[in-house]
Amino acid sequence: MSTNSKEAILAAARQIAQAHGYGGLNFRDLAAAVGIKAASIYHHFPSKADLAAAVARRYWEDTAVELEAMAAHAPDATAALRRYPQAFRRALENDNRLCLCSFMSAEVDDLPDIVRAEVRAFADVNVAWLAKGLAVAGIVAPDKAEARARAIFAAISGAQLMARSRADITLYDTLVDSYRAAGLLPA
């Protein structure tokens, strides 16, 4: 069960970090969630920094796959863009959790360098996907796609954060609707 345990640690650590952050992630609670002892985690990850970096890397890798699938299944680029908020909605659906990298962005001053790099990679993945979609859909001029993509990413992150603070997923939905009404997101 070596591979399974490693994957189970990764999955459980992600859940914990999405609710309590890097600082709130600890080996004893994590081990208990997996069903092993705290010291055993060191068999799979040499340190907390390495664990968190692996979790964050896996997080953006999974997101990249998910976004590509969304683009592939949508009839066109505009339709794919319209579904983008759903990706962030899932964290809230999952017991009012936050995007892992939003939480870690807040904690950036206390993050090991290797973790910080993965957190930034997550934003890069999202912005690149959005920029490509915006350009292909012809919603903004190609030279302004990246700026708009960053704005959408930041706004969606903020909406998720605000909805989490109220534990109110319908607030997230109304915020997204407001972004659409205001013209930030394609209607």
Added chain:
Amino acid sequence: MSTNSKEAILAAARQIAQAHGYGGLNFRDLAAAVGIKAASIYHHFPSKADLAAAVARRYWEDTAVELEAMAAHAPDATAALRRYPQAFRRALENDNRLCLCSFMSAEVDDLPDIVRAEVRAFADVNVAWLAKGLAVAGIVAPDKAEARARAIFAAISGAQLMARSRADITLYDTLVDSYRAAGLLPA
């Protein structure tokens, strides 16, 4: 110097919490920043929860005063609204810090109830100010002012968070510009 020490604790705790959050705020570092011993903080605040609640309350009180001053000094409601992003910019100017309540919103699962209540009050103050300005300026219909106000607050929070994660205040400015270009903020 009793009053001064209490105020000094409040001010130092705010700075620390804006950089490290509620979880990252600890009595020893805080006491050192003030120039006293950790145990002495208990002379002024009965517990960490009470301290943090006092910090958060003072934070939204100060913000309310600042926003009212902004409205009073601006020539009209639209001009006041245009200056709103400046209020959030100041945290980034202050050593790349985050809005205290954005940080604590991420930590909401681990916050004592009395702290959580103050965090929500901060959002209420901002949304109420924005909604009033939007209605008076006639930018949106009065019955849609609060929804738009929430969207602006969430988007600005997200922009600040993203800029902090990159330690790049110019990113905040370009995000705000993008919000204006997209129509979310009054141009």
Added chain:
DNA sequence: TATATCCTACCTAACGTTTGGTAGGTGAAT
């Protein structure tokens, strides 16, 4: 005026708990 009492604002020292991390061992599979 002198003295006793109390309060404020801090201190040192320690409490029990939790933290990330280490050393070394056990049992099963290869």
Added chain:
DNA sequence: ATTCACCTACCAAACGTTAGGTAGGATATA
């Protein structure tokens, strides 16, 4: 016979918090 996956049993440091004490000022009483 060795490696793998996990264990027990620790450790030092840091955490919020408490106990008890001290220096100095204010107030009240004699």
